Amino acid sequence: MRTTNNLLSAADLASMNLACLPATRQAVEHRAKKQGWPVEWQDGIGRGGKKRMYPLTGLPPEIQTAIREKQAAEILSRADQLPVAVVGNPPAAKPKKLGVALRREAQLMIPLDDLMKGYTQKQKDCAHARMALASAVLHIHRVAGLALKPAIALLIERIETGTADAVLVAAVPLANARSGGKAKLSARSLMGWVQDYKHGQTPAERLALLAPKTTKQETPIMAYGWLPHFAKVHCIPSAPSLSESYRVFAAAWQREQRPEQLPTLRQVTRVWGKLPMIMQERGRKTGAAYKAILPYVKRDWDALNPNDVWIGDGHSFKAKVAHPLHGRPFKPEVTVLIDGCSRMVMGFSVSLAESCVAVADGLRIGIKHFGVPLMYYSDNGAGQTGKTIDHEITGLTARLGIHHETGLPGNPQGRGIIERWWQDNLIALARQYETFVGAGMDSSTQSLIYRKMESAFNALDKGKALTDEQQRYLQKLPSWSRFIADVAACIDAYNARPHSELPKKADGSRYTPAEYRDKRLADGGITPDYLSQQELDMLFMPQEIRKVQRGWIDLFTNQYFSEDLAQYHKDEVRVAYDLDDAQTVVVYDLDGKFLTKAKLNGNKRSAFPLSRRDQLAEQRAQGRIKRSEQAIALAKAELNPALEQAAALDELFGAQWRQASGSDVLMSRPLVARDDDIVLFKTDLEEE
Template structure:
């Protein structure tokens, strides 16, 4: 018996085993005739007769209702509804709800000592409905119902639900099983493979122009409406904008960025290999990198404000900065100077690790015969272009040390600097520089305020040296737990250090190139060098070693490294004085800058003076056609050539 009915047959009443009625069909029919029950013919298969519940005696009605209540309380739910969840996937909210339900079951168990179970359940539910339970027990009911986000609900606890909790609790033998059985089912979100629309949306969303989700969704819906114009069902199941946002959240940041970001910015979201530098010894691996300073200093040559470049070389095992150099821009000279500084003071490393930029990977450092690093026996390893994560150890130093140096000066314009102060300082320094170059004696208040704000080149170099000393000797490095100088001292073994003498260093760090000897001469950077010994290797390639600051002579060696001679600059027809490599590099840099500026000037002029085209006249040009018209009208001919113009002038003068 599941539900209370309005009519019952004699067989149904007999099967209920009521105390106030006979247990046979004949006995029930006899009582019906005797007490004048109201009945009707039974509708359906089998026919027969059934009696109205309201016409039965009151005690019979009450007992039928009581029987129905007991059956409702004791009947378990189907196994499909009570299917247990995976205990390893339970959330904190599911565990809290299961704990509250088990606590309520424990209270019902205590009430069973005073009443039968169904009465204990009815009593508890009635008290919960009237909100007369103790405060902490009433809170358990709110949590156990689990109807909204905060665990509270105005919906009361039903006897059927509570009875099911009691039955589930008794079926389990261990606390883990009870937790699993009483935990509510979690709403299952769709998996990525179920989002059939996602690939089509990503085809629109993955755009390097950075379109947002709403813009991409509008374009996606427009394309889908056109594609599924004859398929109404497909149009109905298209996702909403909210569904698209939820679906994209299922993708990790790297998957979302594919097609929208490239290069180092995309690789920064992906996993990476973390290098263990602790297994190395001192001078095993050096790593170097150039960094544009977030400040301006006075240019070494013309004194105008510019942004300098700082090149650092670090010993990876100890984090000790072994060499540094400053320059006007990242180039091979700065890198070579930083390596020279480190080698002269701290020995030759086994490996030098750098990026693949123009300042690092070039003929001066890496050429097989003439490169500085091969001559020193240093293995040069380079990283992937645009992948600074591989050299994070030196990139972090730029954040720690370079910013510390730059923040000492008023011209700092990096992270944390006030934008308004940066603007005022920059304009004031430029204004002061222009006034000094113009030779003005009276300065404005703004220009007076700018005095001393722009550091000199020497002040910048001194600050770098102080910063490097602080980093090596005072800074406690987080990864090694001590100063780099102390760590290097622990790892240092004098027997492993390969040192060079000053004379060897001078020779080693002379850049070298291959040139062909021709009748006692070699040409280098628009300079000609002569030695009688060059006749012995006439027509052969020789190694020319030069000093970047002194162009008066070069050292000539054979390709196997054998010293040949020192060639002297003489008879140069192209310049009055020998042009040094530094001068040549500076001149090329100026030419590149001038070319860039000239292109900008040409563009501005083109915008101001647009070209007006005249349609070409077949067989003759426009002016000759005009002359023909003038001749027909007996008018003055238009002068085209200088001779015609002179003729007309003489004619006008009567000559």
């Protein structure tokens, strides 16, 4: 249909196939002449070279309406080309016609952006659907020339008959904001959306005006007066269940408050579920467990260079292996040091328990192969902060020039790199052993394995031959040498495995820790600070400060002597000792100047000299013996204490104080020895 300035030819009118117009050009011209339609002449083929054109506004009203509806139908058939959120240049909104919602928020001084952040996705989807329908009505109104009400009626008719575009049909259930998703649309609602759309000046304002408002007001959490009282009994470290806490809370509430205001368990459960987890767990979890659910600051380790910071930590291996001395099952200690820049494991050591010796050994291995780090970062456990490591003069880190930094107590997140490493590597290795004792191990299988192993070791202690079953279960216990080899292989595999936290290479794969360390050293032109073999031998000898007494030095119950120490009588010196050789010690002054080597020349407490490792082993054994003796004494104390007390009274006063029948019940006769003024019962004092 071609129109020029709203001028239509007879052929155009006939081609519309309107019910109110004839279907041929001649019939249309006949009716126009009969009814006196206004005519305008344009250049073209016709009488005198002119073409007869009829102005749209001069046609009868019923024909004008039919033509505009026809044009609107054509527009609706191209609804996918309509702009959804913004159509043309909407008229400027007047402040007095601003929507009620926006006026209320403006009075509350709430920014529009903050207001929109509070909308749910359902509210936003509803607002967008309403904006699409309103923009379609306004487009019909402007292009087809229909008034708003006829344009709305036409759109609704097309939607109900299914002739409108699928985009507009699908927008109706969303725009209704009903849970049932009904596709019924009223003219009154659509008119309201059109008016709100016209009042908004920006897409954000239109969304705020057209978004449905929540009909149910949420009760603020602080409005529940009983909540602090319930939290007092529920948020405790023992972490009781909600129902257990409610019983305690209800009993206290009925005693101290109004019973009719007691909330039900269902109300408490519903309100408690609305609280964020950090509020639910506060008091129920403390320390590292609570910090694990709090926001944290992520450390940027990429800013470091290799050997800038080594992170060290020691953990008990999560599986039992054969003890290197007696062969029984135990959990060894593994100490690991990781480079913060490259994530590469620099050194490790295994020991019978956490100690400074294990940490020093791990540092020695790492420094021997990869150089001296600038900083060593660890927790503040006894093995990491003993004087052997941390002393400002004789400590290992002080003599090597390494700054030792410790994390906050109860904050393992600060060393997240190495904490995660245990889970992904050594704990995964421990799971490969049948003697695994970590989380997730089947308790029945674990109990069976250790019961059978204990039976086998008891048989060996008694010199009995092992059964086939005992031998089979004894073979499940990994040997000490196999354990060390498996740990070393696990670390080698980790260093050669692509790491998800490291950058990507040109081919898209991740660097391995070993590759990334070599790359960073090469890119930065960094040469690690290696130590000579003599420096390794001397610097890793632990040191202690001792006072010279007439040429003698006491160290760990051993006594060392050198004539060169005579001039240092009563002076404090630094004594370096070998962990495995107790025959000699190296003596320095407090400034680190070499003085002499002192030799072992007697031991008042031991028949043979004891190395430091032997002394630590003896101390550990004595501690285990003492703890076992305490457990035995406690078990004996629980064996019928009343009978033991009665026996003690027999020994003190004789059998005449007991009944002839042998009963353990004392006679009612007061046990008072008048000659010695010994009084056993308070009633005897009152009788006197």
